[in-house]
Amino acid sequence: MTQGGAGEIVQFDNVGLRYGTDREVLTDVSFTLFPGSFYFLTGASGAGKTSLLKLLYLAQRPSRGMIRLFGTDAITLPRDRLPAFRRRLGVVFQDFRLVSHLSAFDNVALPLRVAGMPQKELEKPVSDMLDWVGLADRMHSRPATLSGGEQQRVAIARAVIGRPDLLVADEPTGNVDPDMALKLLRLFEALNRLGTTVVVATHDVHLLRKVPESLIMRLDKGKLADPTGALRYPPRREAPPT
């Protein structure tokens, strides 16, 4: 039986996922994330990292098992309640998924506009965020005119602009140089210190060493390696003050 209850931000219990009638891409995945924790999700290509992240950011429903998100059963969550949950999430997609005909500014502003923030209020935070990721001079450029690294930074800025409760990033530093990768990681850490739970999927083993207090979730052929049960039954952590 799964421990926990109040406090955990994400709880997976024996989750399985298959697409159509194929074999399961995720099998019996169980873990618990508490507020303010920092996780790296690793594994070989095809291990199921992106599928696991899709379940986390509510783009996919599992084939079996139980998922609780922010204390609510995410499996039986009615469709009309999904947007409110998604607004508590920040997602960096592996393929960036920027809106091609919007400028970098408008792409980053999108989550704030979806949440109903007036134009006057969002201009400064969006400009500041673009400045922080080094794209102040490209804020009016469309994604097609940006390099891969610049697009990735826009995607990250869009994911973090709303100060999400849970940040999910799929290979967020794959297209940037080491200095920028470190800078972006510091941004994730800063958010984490403010209470955001961070899950970063990465191949980059060097990145894992940059955040000493992080925990590692390793997927192997759709199964989560958890020999000590620390992922399924983690020690309780106090959420840092926000």
Next chain:
Amino acid sequence: MSGRRRLARWGALGPAELIPQARLSGPMPWVIAIMIALTVIAAAAGLALRNAAHTAKAELSGGITVQIVEPAAESRARQAEAAARRLAALPGVSGVRIVPPEELDRLVSPWLGPEASDADAVPVPALIDARVGGAVTPARLAELRRGLRDVAPSARVDAQSSWLAPVFGAIGSLQWLAVALIALLGVATSAAVLLAARTALGSNRETIEIVHLLGGTDAQIARIFQRSIGLDAAVGGATGLALGAAAILLLARQLAGLGAGLATGGSLGWLDWLVLALVPVAGVGVAMLTARLTVIRALRKML
């Protein structure tokens, strides 16, 4: 920002920004313009027919015609005089007038030729025009016939409106045809909008998925499409109204040249023009509603 912020409307991000617009370069405004123009013309035809029928009915209501069908000219004239006097003396009867023989000759000469004026060659009945107060019912006609029987045994009394009864029947059918055309055009407009909304959904699927994953609601996304198609419909509607109005005015000018009673009676009043001006407004409403329902239904299939 807290993710628990209330689900609110879009801020400054207008629909034109999130969904690229084709506007006049795309087919949608032109399809709507054609539909609205045809609807305006059909509605104008229906209104003109209604007006023509009303005018004719107003002119003919209360009118009766007495024919003295008598081959002997002398007897015919005598009976006509007597019938006119009797009619004028009856309560509720006014405007009694024996139609002069010259006027009768003029009326029948297109069919009978100039010989029609020769009373011995073709005996034309004598005609009396009169108006009675109130509706000309069969009972009233029977009463008038009884009143004339002793002074003019050859008299035939008819309500003038009965001559045009088949015309009124045809006008009624044409009016229903116009209503059916308007309904069909409404359905065709909805179908065109439905296809346009589905196409727009398909070509913007990636954007919609992103907005969904960022917490956008179905209502927010539907509102963007609704506004976008509403704008197209407004542009198309205004163009269609202008085209339809131009066609109506052109046709009205040509019909006015005919000088025929029914055609001139079918002119449009300001209230009719107001109704026609409301056609594009209704078109925009139908387009926006169709777009909303189509998009909401499609979005419900997505997670």
